Amino acid sequence: MSSQKLVELAKRRGYFLQASGAYGGVSGFYTFGPQGAALKGNVEDAWRDRFAVKEGNQEIDAPTIMPEPVFEASGHLDTFDDMLVECAECGATHRADHLIEDNTELEDAEAIPISEVEALIAEHDLACPACGAALAGESVEEFNLMFGTNIGPGDSAPGYLRPETAQGIFVEFPQLKEYARNQLPFGVTQIGKAYRNEISPRKSVIRTREFTQAELELFIDPEEDEPDLARVEDVEVTLYPVPQQQDDDGEPITTTIGAAVEDGTIASAWIGYYLGIAQRWYDRVGIDMDRFRFRQHLPGELAHYSVDCWDAESELDGDWVELTGFAYRSDYDLSKHGEYSDEDFTIFKQYDEPKTVERATVDPDMSYLGPEFGGAAGEIADALEALAERDRSAFEGDEVSVEIDGETYTIPVEKTGFAVEEVTEAGEHITPHVVEPSFGIDRVLYTILAHSYREDEVDGEERTYLELSPEVAPTFVGVFPLMDKEGLGELAEEVATDLREAGLSVAYDDSGAIGRRYRRQDEVGTPFCVTVDYEALEDGTVTVRERDSTEQVRVELDDLVETLTALRSG
Ligand code: ATP
Incomplete structure (x- = not known):
């Protein structure tokens, strides 16, 4: 299947089309039509069900425009x-x-x-x-790549459209930790738009300038928190780690999550855990597991915040395309926001029992820094205090030096009031580490369509259909009266209303030959079609046709809602 065929089908059947076409369109922006918006909604619901509800994480919804200091702190202004x-x-x-x-x-x-x-x-x-x-x-x-704007009139408050939803979660951490009662680990999810001013948007919705991400930020104590690997250890995965990529003939390896974490192919157990959970989810929403793999980032490919990263990739037209990044972001983001803002981005970790520890301090009264240090005295005092905490040995000689903005200040140690004392601590402040699965919903959606695209022959005629799973299919059932006469139309409309009331998405179609109507729904990927024919008037049964096999069975009208509802929930 060529991508061109899929893009044509997507436009013809209401999946997606280039936006603002009436004005010539702008590359990198797409409108999801009725089927596309419904498919996207179903994929997002399936994601929410798995990564928020079933994993016990909380979902938030933050603004898409954020002020400049956020991106100074996050590093996006400098390095994105x-x-x-x-x-x-x-x-x-x-x-x-x-x-x-x-x-x-x-x-x-x-x-x-x-x-x-x-x-x-x-x-x-x-x-x-x-x-x-x-x-x-x-x-x-x-x-x-960030789109800039001004917040309010004038240009005194620059802002940016967020290039990832994640920052909307990180900046709220001081409050989010309160909701989690200051207990690690806890996870926060968000599904929303992200914006990148891509230099060359391409491959339809695969690389756009406005897209939807579904991100999970899991905050952990790296010393204590371990995932429940038993839940995913048997999941079979295809992995393409760094050594394989650096070898000319390097082939991906097939293994289980449990084995890959144990032998160190996946260095972080948390990343391993999410690869397992995600692999099952991709399978559930209809991505072909034979055209799917996890690839580790090469060292030079890592984003500025990332320590280790794996991508979920799907094969499309012979190329591998990234669907999701699984990044170990360490304490990078929270430390930066802690440093750049006045808020506390740490968690107080209570010890099981109070601990007596040695603490190195310098004289809190800065008078030891005479007038010769002028305006730098405050910064020197802070730097000495930090140095005492970090590296006591620096105070072992007669003098101690600190560097501030490229200038070195040397102070006699005895003047600093350096002392080591024993204190009893109830706990300590730690900056949590972050593990992040970051999904691009548009790419997942495109892959679902591409991997479910089928061509076959029915009754000597070529047909195209989408083998979408009932959970994500945007339209679940087509309802057709054989003819719109002798009461068939009214009965079919009643059937459609009953099915809609039961929560099923219905396409009602009474135009053209029945074969044509089936073909239309096949192209949309509608799993079932109900035809109301003359027999329905006689014996109260209708035809239910299944999309892939095209097999038809007769079902009592009285049982129809129940039968189809059961098929919807699998
Ligand atoms: P790429 O290397 O393809 O530019 P990335 O590594 O920069 O992607 P991430 O920053 O890891 O992407 O973003 C997480 C997810 O967001 C990606 O896996 C992808 O699914 C999605 N994504 C990123 N950029 C785009 C885009 N321009 N259009 C559509 N989806 C995108």
């Missing part, structure tokens, strides 16, 4: 860049690493310094995909 190369001939802009990936064996250009990317473009004689002009000699620049 892609490499941009502009064609001098036609002005088209391209993502440098995509040009290189598409034209050479090289992956992972993001990790390479700009000068090397420029050299690779020259070495491989890469040409502008838009006009064919040579790109050698063009300079490559870093381009920040």
Whole structure:
């Protein structure tokens, strides 16, 4: 199946279409039509059911625009860049690493310094995909992917559309920890829009500028909290770890989650746990497990916040596409927000019993720092205090030095009032670590459609259908009167109303030959169709046709709602 066929079907049947088409459309923005919006809703419900409800996590809904200081702290302002190369001939802009990936064996250009990317473009004689002009000699620049805006009139309060939903969770941590009664581990989820000003949006909804993420941020105490691996240890997975990727013939390995965590292929048990839970979920929503794998990030590919990361990838048109990132974000985000804001992003961890510990301090009264230190005295005192806590040995000699903004200050140790005393502590403040499964709903949706796309022949005619699972199928049942006369139409409408009242999504269709109506619903992926024919008037039965087998059975009208409701819930 070519992606073009799928994109055409998506538009024809109401899954998705390029947005603002009346004005020529803008790349990277899509509107989900009636079927697409319903499928998306079903996928989000299935995600919520698994990752919020069944995992015992709490869902929140934060704003999509956030003020600049959030992204200064998170590192996105400085580092959330892609490499941009502009064609001098036609002005088209391209993502440098995509040009290189598409034209050479090289992956992972993001990790390479700009000068090397420029050299690779020259070495491989890469040409502008838009006009064919040579790109050698063009300079490559870093381009920040965040959409900026101003909050309120004027430009005194810059803000950004969030590039990931996660930051909306992290910034609320001081309050979220209260909801969790300061007990680790706890998880917070969010499903919502994220925005990235992608240099070259492509592959329809796979790479867009506005998309939906479903993210789970699990806050853990890295020293104490362990996942319940027994729940997923038998899940079979295809893994593509770093060593395999670095070997020319490296083949993915098939193993179980339990074995992969035990032998260290998956270094974090938490990541292993979520890969297992997620694999079952992908299977449940209809992703083909034979076209699915988990790939570990190469070291240079890791995002600025990430210590280890695995991607769930699906095969689409011969390419592997990332659906979900599973990142071990360590204490990066909470530490940064703690540092940049006035709030407390730690958790107080109570010891089982109070502990007597040694604590190194310096004189809290800064008078030992005479007038010669001027305005720097406060910062020097803070730095000395932090140093005493961190590294007592620095105070072993006669003098101790601290560096502030590139300047070194040296102070005689005896003046600092350095002392080590014994104190009894009830607990300590720790910054939780974060484990994050981050799903892109649009890519999951596209993969579900691509992996369920089928072509076969029915009664000598070619047909296309989507083999969607009843849980996610946007329309569950088509209802057709054979003809709209002699009471068949009225009866069929009653049937449709009863099914809708029972919570099933129904497409009522009374136009065209019955065969055509079946084909339409097949293309939408509707699992069942009910036809109300003359027999219904005589014996109170209707035909129920199953989409994949096209088999038909007669069902009593009185049992119809119950029969179909049971099929919906599997
Ligand atoms: P890519 O390498 O494809 O740009 P990424 O590694 O930057 O993706 P993450 O930051 O890990 O992506 O985001 C988590 C998920 O959000 C991805 O797995 C993907 O499903 C989705 N996502 C990211 N960027 C886009 C986009 N431009 N369009 C649609 N979905 C996206």
